[in-house]
Amino acid sequence: MQPDLLADDVAALIGHCGAQCADVLGFSYGGGVAIRVADQHPGVVRRLILASTTAYPDQRAAADDQHQARPRPAIAWDDPELTGPGAPDGALSRAMAYAGAPADIWRHDRLEDWHRVLARVAFSSDWNLPHARGQLRPGCPDGAEAVLQGWGGPVLILHGTQDATHPVSHARELHAAVPASTLAEIPDAAHMAHFDDPRAWVAEIRSFLAPGT
Numbered sequence: 001m002q003p004d005l006l007a008d009d010v011a012a013l014i015g016h017c018g019a020q021c022a023d024v025l026g027f028s029y030g031g032g033v034a035i036r037v038a039d040q041h042p043g044v045v046r047r048l049i050l051a052s053t054t055a056y057p058d059q060r061a062a063a064d065d066q067h068q069a070r071p072r073p074a075i076a077w078d079d080p081e082l083t084g085p086g087a088p089d090g091a092l093s094r095a096m097a098y099a100g101a102p103a104d105i106w107r108h109d110r111l112e113d114w115h116r117v118l119a120r121v122a123f124s125s126d127w128n129l130p131h132a133r134g135q136l137r138p139g140c141p142d143g144a145e146a147v148l149q150g151w152g153g154p155v156l157i158l159h160g161t162q163d164a165t166h167p168v169s170h171a172r173e174l175h176a177a178v179p180a181s182t183l184a185e186i187p188d189a190a191h192m193a194h195f196d197d198p199r200a201w202v203a204e205i206r207s208f209l210a211p212g213t
Contacts, residue, residue, distance in 0.1 A: 001127050003029075003139045007036035011044045023209055025049040028165065028191065032057075032139030038151040039141055045151070049205060051158040052191050054166040055144035055174045073099045083128055090123025097123070103164045106190040114195060145177040155181040156208040160189030160196060182208060 010033065014022045021044050026034025031053025038045045075096050077083055082092040097104075097118050105114050130136050141147055148155060155178055159171035168185060175183035184204040189196035 001130060002137055003033050004036055004040065004137065004141075006033045007040050010034075010037045011041035014044050020044070021046040023047040023049070025051060025205070026053060027051045027194075028053055029139045031055075032141070032144075035144050035147055036141050038153070039147045042151050042153075045153060047154045047156070047209060048148075048151075049156045049158060049208065050174075051201075052160060052163055052166060052193055053140075054170040055140055055148070056170055057138045057140050075099055077132060083125075083132075087125070089125050092125060092128055093123040094118070094121075097121070104191045106160065106162045106188055106196045110195075114192070117195070145174065148174075148178045148181070152180060154208075156204065157181055157183045158186070158193070158201065158204055159184070160186045160191065160193035162188060162190045163193070165191040184208075 010024065014020075024034050024037055024045050024047075026032070026037075026049070028051075031050040032055075034045075034048055034050060034053075035055065038048055075082070075092065077092070081087055082095055098115070101111060101114055101118070102108065105111065127136065157171045157175050159166075159168050161168050171183060171185070175181050186193045186197050186200050186204070189201075194201045
């Protein structure tokens with residue numbers, strides 16, 4: 001579950017598939033893992049896509065008022081139905097996903113559609129105990145800006161303008177710091193920008209990965 005080991009797994013998977021390098025997309029927490037792949041295995045990453053994520057683990061940029069209007073309800077970690085010995089696998093993660101749905105998507109007219117997506121997800125409790133004990137290392141490596149600058153490859157920073165998890169100011173700051181980056185902002189899209197506006201989201205990725213770009 002440690003992010004540096006997950007990055008090793010990604011590199012190993014690329015080699016297992018018979019490829020020398022690949023385009024790597026990291027979403028949310030996975031964005032930090034993707035940056036770690038470029039740091040730990042720079043030769044296997046051809047292009048990097050960082051979607052709805054942040055390079056700043058201290059979360060120093062605050063969300064603006066419109067995001068604060070959609071707060072995330074608190075989930076009790078000591079609720080035995082979520083984290084007790086008899087709790088179903090993934091109960092806490094599932095509860096957090098449903099509670100955070102109104103903040104994660106901008107299109108509230110499609111909230112029931114998002115719930116149907118969540119219903120098909122196989123959530124896991126494997127991270128509960130190490131996270132509660134503070135044993136998990138941060139997803140993003142220290143000095144992520146310098147990591148990307150040193151790697152030097154093309155980076156697409158893909159972000160919803162209404163993201164309440166990682167404010168769009170994080171994406172703009174990273175774009176300004178990394179010369180080889182492209183910033184694509186998806187209007188009227190929150191953290192799950194791929195759900196709020198899938199056509200725009202996919203179009204930005206296709207444009208970035210198009211031959212000759």
